[in-house]
Amino acid sequence: MIEDQRHSPKLLIGIAGGLIAVIALFMTYQWMIASNAEDLPQHQADALPAKAAPAEAVKAPPAAASEAAANTVKLxxxxxxxxxxxxxxxxxxxxxxxxxxxxxxxxxxxxxxxxxxxxxxxxxxxxxxxxxxxxxxxxxxx
Structure with a gap:
């Protein structure tokens, strides 16, 4: 390229327009993927209900234990x-x-x-x- 072509405003506008077009296409693709993901049914493993714990295993803790449990993070x-x-x-x-x-x-x-x-x-x-x-x-x- 000669010196005049490198500093041409047309070239800069073309490059900027190309970048904007690529970004717009990418954003449109992401938007379409996100909208399709909402329409798809859930995976069967996600849809299965969790098995309930036995009733005797779930007991109400004493008041002191419940306060301590509220202050700790469940890992x-x-x-x-x-x-x-x-x-x-x-x-x-x-x-x-x-x-x-x-x-x-x-x-x-x-x-x-x-x-x-x-x-x-x-x-x-x-x-x-x-x-x-x-x-x-x-x-x-x-």
Missing amino acids: VEEDILKAPVPENASLAKEEVAKLQDIQSQLSEQEKSLNAQHADADQLIKLKEEQIKLLEAQLAQKP
Whole structure:
């Protein structure tokens, strides 16, 4: 290209128009996909109702326990432990893999929390020493 063609306003307008057209096509495609996804029926596995837990397993906790439960974050649903294992081998393998993934996440979180707890204990000890030193400095001043 020669110098005049590189700085041509027609070329810049063409490039900008092309980019706008590509963006408009992409947005139209996304909009059409989203509208089609709402019209599609749900997957059969999603549509299956969850099995109810036995009535004796679901009991009202005492008031103190319910307050403590409200303050804590629920990491794992308890019905996972009581759910029957699927008879289909591939579904059972998927369930086992999912439970192993959850277990590894929980163990990583436990390690992280233990490390944070140890760091907090160390910070408390250091702050106590700092307070003692500051008190000693204040006692030395006339």
